[in-house]
Amino acid sequence: SQQGEEDPQALSIQEGENATMNCSYKTSINNLQWYRQNSGRGLVHLILIRSNEREKHSGRLRVTLDTSKKSSSLLITASRAADTASYFCATAESDSWGKLQFGAGTQVVVTP
Amino acid sequence: DSGVTQTPKHLITATGQRVTLRCSPRSGDLSVYWYQQSLDQGLQFLIQYYNGEERAKGNILERFSAQQFPDLHSELNLSSLELGDSALYFCASSTHGDNEQFFGPGTRLTVL
Numbered sequence: 208s209q210q211g212e213e214d215p216q217a218l219s220i221q222e223g224e225n226a227t228m229n230c231s232y233k234t235s236i237n238n239l240q241w242y243r244q245n246s247g248r249g250l251v252h253l254i255l256i257r258s259n260e261r262e263k264h265s266g267r268l269r270v271t272l273d274t275s276k277k278s279s280s281l282l283i284t285a286s287r288a289a290d291t292a293s294y295f296c297a298t299a300e301s302d303s304w305g306k307l308q309f310g311a312g313t314q315v316v317v318t319p
Numbered sequence: 320d321s322g323v324t325q326t327p328k329h330l331i332t333a334t335g336q337r338v339t340l341r342c343s344p345r346s347g348d349l350s351v352y353w354y355q356q357s358l359d360q361g362l363q364f365l366i367q368y369y370n371g372e373e374r375a376k377g378n379i380l381e382r383f384s385a386q387q388f389p390d391l392h393s394e395l396n397l398s399s400l401e402l403g404d405s406a407l408y409f410c411a412s413s414t415h416g417d418n419e420q421f422f423g424p425g426t427r428l429t430v431l
Contacts, residue, residue, distance in 0.1 A: 237417055249321065250409065250422040295362065304375040305350060305416030309362035 213296060213310040221318055226283040228313040230296030231276075237299045239272055239279050240307065243292045250295070253281075258301075286317045322346065323423035325410050331429045337398040340426045344391055344412030350374075351393040352413075352420060353385055357406040368393055369416070400430045 214229045230239070238257045242250040256263045256272045256279065263270045269282040283290055293314050297307040322345035330338055344351050353365040364377035368387035379385075382400075387393040397404060407427050411420040 240419065242422070247407065247427075249424040250411075252321070252419050252421055255419045297362075299417065303416075304367055304369070305413060305418070305420070306352065306364045306367055306375045306377060307354075307411075307420060308364065309354075311361050 213294075213313045215313060216311070217314045217316075219316045219318070220286055222287055224286055224317075226286050226290070226315055226317070228281050228294055228315070230279045230281070230310055232279075232296075232298045232308075232310075233277065234298075235301045236274075237301055237303070237305075239270075240297045240299070241268075241270060241279075241281050242295045242297060244295065244312070245292045253294075283315075286315075288317050288319050291315060291317045321421040321423065323410060323412050323421050325408075325423035325426050327426060328424065329427050329429075331431065332400060333431055334400055334402060336400050336430075337396065338400065338428065340395040340397070340408050340410075340428075342393045342395070342410030342412075342423060344393070344410075345421055348412035348414050348421075349391065350413045350416055350420075351387055351391070352411040353379075353393070353395050354409045354411065354422075355406050356409060356425075357403075360406075362409075365395070367416075374416070397428070402430050404428065405430045 241253040293312040295312045297309045324343045349370045365379040367375040385395045407425045411422045413420045
């Protein structure tokens with residue numbers, strides 16, 4: 208079963224625009240992680256945000272976490288064609304030894 | 320490059336057969352996780368080891384087993400293979416259960 212649900216399922220934007228995707232989850236968590244996957248390849252770790260953090264930045268990425276609403280968002284600013292990929296959120300539940308539960312992902316297509 | 324290596328990259332076999340997937344974690348990481356990615360189930364956690372001991376189990380079939388060796392590499396054994404076992408199998412590693420997980424490139428298993 209999947210813990211998270213991502214919204215939207217697919218997103219198509221032009222280079223230079225911002226892309227925002229959301230993730231909702233069901234249980235209390237230790238942390239939430241975002242990953243990128245390029246067509247059937249390995250998952251690339253983007254950012255980890257802990258349950259006591261509200262916002263985190265890494266380069267063009269901004270992640271927020273609202274534990275009261277059990278939701279997170281990933282913002283990619285000034286998108287590039289190379290950002291075309293599937294983006295997944297994954298949650299590590301409290302007392303879960305770190306096992307991650309993934310959402311279904313958001314497919315992002317950035318056109319030049 | 321995440322520093323996690325997996326072999327083989329591709330595996331094609333027949334129903335009823337047994338295969339072994341191998342994973343070497345990043346240097347210094349004690350935790351190893353196995354995940355399965357399929358079109359219908361998405362990314363599913365299978366099993367986790369920490370310093371040689373099993374720590375968490377997910378939706379792992381009884382036909383599947385894993386172990387982590389003293390040098391920290393891990394193997395996932397899949398037996399009595401069925402068509403539905405065709406999937407991408409990922410290994411990930413982390414220093415600690417509460418930290419970032421870094422994924423290997425995956426092994427694509429095709430069962431004919």
